[in-house]
Amino acid sequence: MTKNKYIVGEHEHKTRVDKLLAEQNNNVSRSRVQSWIEEAYVKVNGECVKPNYKCQQGDRIEWMVPETQPLLLIPEAIDLDIVYEDKDILVVNKPKGMVVHPSAGHQSGTLVHALLYHCTDLSGINGVERPGIVHRLDKDTSGLLVVAKHDEAHQQLANQLVQKTMKRTYQAIVHGQIPHEKGLIEAPIGRDPKDRQKMAVVDNGKQAITHFRVLQPYQDFSHVECQLETGRTHQIRVHMKYIGYPIVGDPKYGPRKTLPTNGQVLHAKELRFNHPINNEEMHFTTELPTYFHDLLVYIQKMY
Structure with missing residues (x-):
């Protein structure tokens, strides 16, 4: 050291x-x-x-600075909802509550542990602790993400993220009735200077762009669709808070008084990209998970 x-x-x-x-x-x-x-x-x-x-x-x-001890990754037989798989990639529908890759507080039970049990051929670009992981979802965000099985596929997919040609569409329930049908949020995101565990809209942050439209307004809530043009940490969560409509159940950016749910109500519903090897257009979509659907029913019964 x-x-x-x-x-x-x-x-x-x-x-x-x-x-x-x-x-x-x-x-x-x-x-x-x-x-x-x-x-x-x-x-x-x-x-x-x-x-x-x-x-x-x-x-x-x-x-x-103490040296970080590499985590010992032992494959775990965890059920995966695999939407698509070939010799180059696989697309997974991640459940709410699952951490994507190991960290100091999550050394087992992650998506990576499950992937290692399912297949031994995963890209190594992101290091031994994040094999195959091209992009990630927060622990309590459910939905689609693509995994690379080798480095060439990983690099090609990463390039699509940088060039903004990979399209990721989410659905969320937010506090407040949004008065307009759709909108564009363009506000830079960086570390919150008051709390290093959070992100925030800050002048010296990185460019962040989110498109949104209201699918269904309620008296005190809105069911919305969000599409990412950039992929900053916690982007949708930070941007929706920034415009005054934080995501229901969000422990970092939402109000304490919220609806009965465990973590933010945010689901990665749709994913579009070109296949990293044959360039074929790929399009995947999922049904809303049970927790999300049940909360919509709960809100409808409130009025």
Whole structure:
């Protein structure tokens, strides 16, 4: 591990040490920096401090970034709803509640563990912990995603994402009755400066574009369809909150008082792309899952 050093400047006086180090380490999450501090990888003027320590001008901060231990991926016999499969790709309908790839808090039961049991040939472009994963869905977002079985397919699919030729259409239930039929949200997204665990619309964020239309308005809710033109983290969730219509059940961006559901009501319903090898147009769609349909019935009975 390499030792890093930093001297606190005048404009950083009274900044929390965990916030300052998150910024100095390419905007890693503050919780990750806090774990470094708690494990004594960080010292200020030669002494260990707490994550909420307020830096003083001239403080000498020294820290080491611990090496990430690679996760041991053991295939798991988990049922998959496979919509399509050939020798190059497969398209999966991911259920609500399933994490796509392993992370520190999810070392088993992920889509990747299930994929490794189903087939041994997956692309390696995203590393050993994310084999085959071209794009992802949040844990509580259900629906379609495409998986690459080898690197050539992965690269071609990734290019379609960059060139915005892969079309991903979602459905959601949001708080509030949207007064217009359709709209376009173009607002840059980046890390929320007040909470590193969240994303937000910020001036220095990356370009983010979401198209939406109202499928069915209700008195206090709207059933909407959203199409991504870009693919930023939490894009639909952040954009719908930004215009004042947060997704029902969203624990990060929605109100605490919401309808009875576990996590955001967001489903990746439609996926269009060209086959990465033969260039054939591919189009997949799914029925709304039971949790989504049941909530629509619940809302209809409210009025």
